[in-house]
Amino acid sequence: MLGRILRRLGAATAVATMLALATPLTADAAVPATIPLKITNNSGRGDVVYIYDLGTNLATGQQGWADANGTFHAWPAGGNPPTPAPDASIAGPAAGQSATIRIPKFSGRIYFSYGQKLVFKLTTGGLVQPAVQNPTDPNRNILFNWSEYTLNDSGLWINSTQVDMFSAPYAVGVQRSDGSTASTGHLKSGGYTGFFNALRGQPGGWANLIQTRSDGTVLRALSPTYGIETGALPSTVMDDYINRVWSKYASSTLTVTPFADQPNTKYYGRVSGNVMNFTNSSGAVVTTFQKPDAASIFGCAKYLDAPNDLVRGPISRTLCAGFNRSTLLVNPNQPDTTTANFYQDVVTNHYARKIHAQMADGKAYAFAFDDVGAQESLVNDGNPQQAYLTLDPLS
DSSP, rough: OOOOOOOOOOOHHHHHHHHHHSSOOOOOOOOEEEEEEEEEEEEEEEEEOEEEEEEEETTOOOOEEETTTTTEOOOOOOSSOOOOOOOEEEEEETOEEEEEEEEEEEEEEEEEESSSSSOEEEEEEEEEOOOSSTOOOTTTTTEEEEEEEEEETTTTEEEEESSEOOOSOOEEEOTTTSEEEEEEOOOOOHHHHHHHHHTTTTTTTTGGGGEEOTTEEEEEEEEEEHHHHHTOOOTTTTTTHHHHHHHHTTSSSSSEOOOOOOTTOOOOEEEHHHEEEEEESSOEEEEEEEEOOHHHHHHHHGGHHHSSSSSHHHHHHHHHHHHHHOOTTTTTTEEEGGGGGGOOOOSOHHHHHHHHHTTSSOOOOOOOTTTTTTTOOEEEEESSSEEEEOOOOOO
């Protein structure tokens, strides 16, 4: 949802920014400068909780943090090597308690950590956010997670995300002007341990995504994007499926209808050698994709880059979803939004498959464009009265 801030945000962030910009502000739904965020600690853990609200001030474009009152503070200049960032932590609620802070018009992240404050540093280019795929990252042994949100004049978009990792569970929500609430992100009962047990049982290196602390605490599972980057997951893990897709569409056509509200906008893909060419209804080639690899598929990047345009980006998003969900062979018309078809091939994004299987509502941001077909764990409202962040049990 929100646009990439600072070092790197999950691609779920970009979705909400586009939605936010596309949503008109109605005269009777003016969004105040800050809204309350109620944080409820249902984790059952005795650890001290720390909260952080980090992001980009949408009024000024500055990067910084907000305190518990919603007051914005710009980051000072960083250095090379990186210098410590100011302590932006906010005291979170104890187990069984709630606390309310105010969040300003931001595109950013709400971090929370258990037991220890997170370590943030500043370079000359901005904030260095946690990168726990790096074994020397100072946050590697801290149990933490984050939500992504955009609050602007058109409303609130807030989501749970597993684009980078699956870790301490939480849900997000919004209270609407009529008093009703919408929420997403809760796991099924037993879903937290159920996910890790399922990942451990998946052959092919998927268990290597799990990171634990020396005391035995399970901290997280890295996304397969980082699994490929770190060598925890074989770079060839998707090759068999990729080869079968390339073979199929060398002799048949893949039809992509990227916009649900524009059913007549279609693009037609055919493989020629190492590339897939897409043509429009007039037969003109509009974009070309090199044969992707696992890193391109899991990251929705590299050979499946998705620029913020009206042709290549939407086609790439559709391809990315089709590869991750392994629907490209069962349906030549994409996107395939039939959830019964998702993750049915033996070669698939098993990380995403197992996350969705444990979500109470089936929704998640388990890869960058998991919003294709409305499978994302996102809530939004044009006139939000209050936002919610619920820290759930690690069970």
